[in-house]
Amino acid sequence: MINAEGLRKVYRLKNREVVALDAVDLNVRQGEVYGVVGQSGAGKSTLLRCVNLLERPDAGRVVVDGADLTALSRPRLRAARHGIGMVHQHFALLSSRTVAANIAFPLEIAGVGAAQRRRRVAELLELVGLTDKAKAYPAQLSGGQKQRVGIARALAPNPKVLLSDEATSALDPQTTASILGLLRDLNRELGLTVLLITHEMDVIKQICDSAAIMENGSFTESGQVLELLETPGSLLARSLFPLPASSPPDTVTLTYTRQSDEPLMSQITREFDVDVNIIGGAVEEVAGHSVGRLNVRVTGPRRQAALDHLAGHGLIVEEVR
Numbered sequence: 001m002i003n004a005e006g007l008r009k010v011y012r013l014k015n016r017e018v019v020a021l022d023a024v025d026l027n028v029r030q031g032e033v034y035g036v037v038g039q040s041g042a043g044k045s046t047l048l049r050c051v052n053l054l055e056r057p058d059a060g061r062v063v064v065d066g067a068d069l070t071a072l073s074r075p076r077l078r079a080a081r082h083g084i085g086m087v088h089q090h091f092a093l094l095s096s097r098t099v100a101a102n103i104a105f106p107l108e109i110a111g112v113g114a115a116q117r118r119r120r121v122a123e124l125l126e127l128v129g130l131t132d133k134a135k136a137y138p139a140q141l142s143g144g145q146k147q148r149v150g151i152a153r154a155l156a157p158n159p160k161v162l163l164s165d166e167a168t169s170a171l172d173p174q175t176t177a178s179i180l181g182l183l184r185d186l187n188r189e190l191g192l193t194v195l196l197i198t199h200e201m202d203v204i205k206q207i208c209d210s211a212a213i214m215e216n217g218s219f220t221e222s223g224q225v226l227e228l229l230e231t232p233g234s235l236l237a238r239s240l241f242p243l244p245a246s247s248p249p250d251t252v253t254l255t256y257t258r259q260s261d262e263p264l265m266s267q268i269t270r271e272f273d274v275d276v277n278i279i280g281g282a283v284e285e286v287a288g289h290s291v292g293r294l295n296v297r298v299t300g301p302r303r304q305a306a307l308d309h310l311a312g313h314g315l316i317v318e319e320v321r
């Protein structure tokens with residue numbers, strides 16, 4: 001749905017150049033939530049602005065829903081942008097307009113008639129759960145409500161793609177969870193493709209199907225979250241599930257994305273004559289799947305063979321050092 005190849009963006013300052021994007025390839029599949037995570041200055045906002053061509057990349061191509069945005073004339077690009085909604089960190093609402101009038105704004109610009117606008121705004125208010133706030137002004141809303149208005153406004157022209165620029169980073173944890181839940185529902189119910197940028201790993205964990213880690217203008221890792229969790233040495237997996245800080249010697253972390261039908265623990269104690277001591281564990285939801293993590297101490301002369309047996313049955317086995 002969103003394909004970017006070889007994106008490069010350099011900001012030229014008086015006495016130096018800043019390479020904000022360097023050979024970035026991005027592939028967001030239709031109907032998925034894709035998260036780009038990285039620290040401040042990594043290039044995330046620049047990437048988002050290049051995807052809808054608010055900023056023109058110095059090199060590379062951006063194809064959204066089959067249209068090569070980098071090759072379009074200005075009027076055609078303006079039209080293509082109707083298919084791309086954007087949600088902002090600080091909401092960017094017009095303070096002198098009511099909630100309903102804020103949501104109607106992009107429809108007014110697109111020349112939609114008054115009756116149709118009213119109908120669409122009513123639909124959108126219901127979609128984001130703000131029907132009772134139609135006549136309120138932004139200053140009378142909580143942060144979470146403001147972001148719901150921002151989302152409704154972004155969805156007004158019926159875009160296929162929603163770009164989210166740190167939509168939850170100004171919100172408290174509970175409100176963050178409710179806005180992420182709303183984005184997930186919209187993604188599922190409307191088949192909306194969502195590309196979001198964030199500096200919080202938790203956002204990736206809560207709603208993303210795929211993710212990329214961005215550092216110094218490049219992706220250091222990207223892919224489907226569940227696949228990355230099954231990839232030994234994945235930085236993303238490690239950041240989502242940090243290993244315990246301290247644990248007894250011979251402890252391993254076992255990660256499993258599928259339930260095993262076999263009694264693996266009793267198998268290894270029987271077949272390899274090892275002792276298994278459970279140190280801790282948790283099951284978490286990641287990308288809509290249950291992912292289990294178990295920290296166990298495995299001891300005995302045939303320890304390595306026992307661990308190989310677990311790995312051979314699809315568990316990810318990592319030594320905790």
Ligand SMILES: Nc1ncnc2c1ncn2[C@@H]1O[C@H](COP(=O)(O)OP(=O)(O)OP(=O)(O)O)[C@@H](O)[C@H]1O
Pocket residue numbers: 011012013018019020038039040041042043044045046047199
């Ligand atoms: N208009 C600009 N002019 C000059 N340099 C810029 C401009 N916009 C961004 N940069 C620089 O490009 C780099 C990437 O910035 P960008 O805002 O894309 O990062 P980010 O990951 O979104 O960071 P943050 O989370 O702090 O917004 C930074 O070094 C930044 O200082």
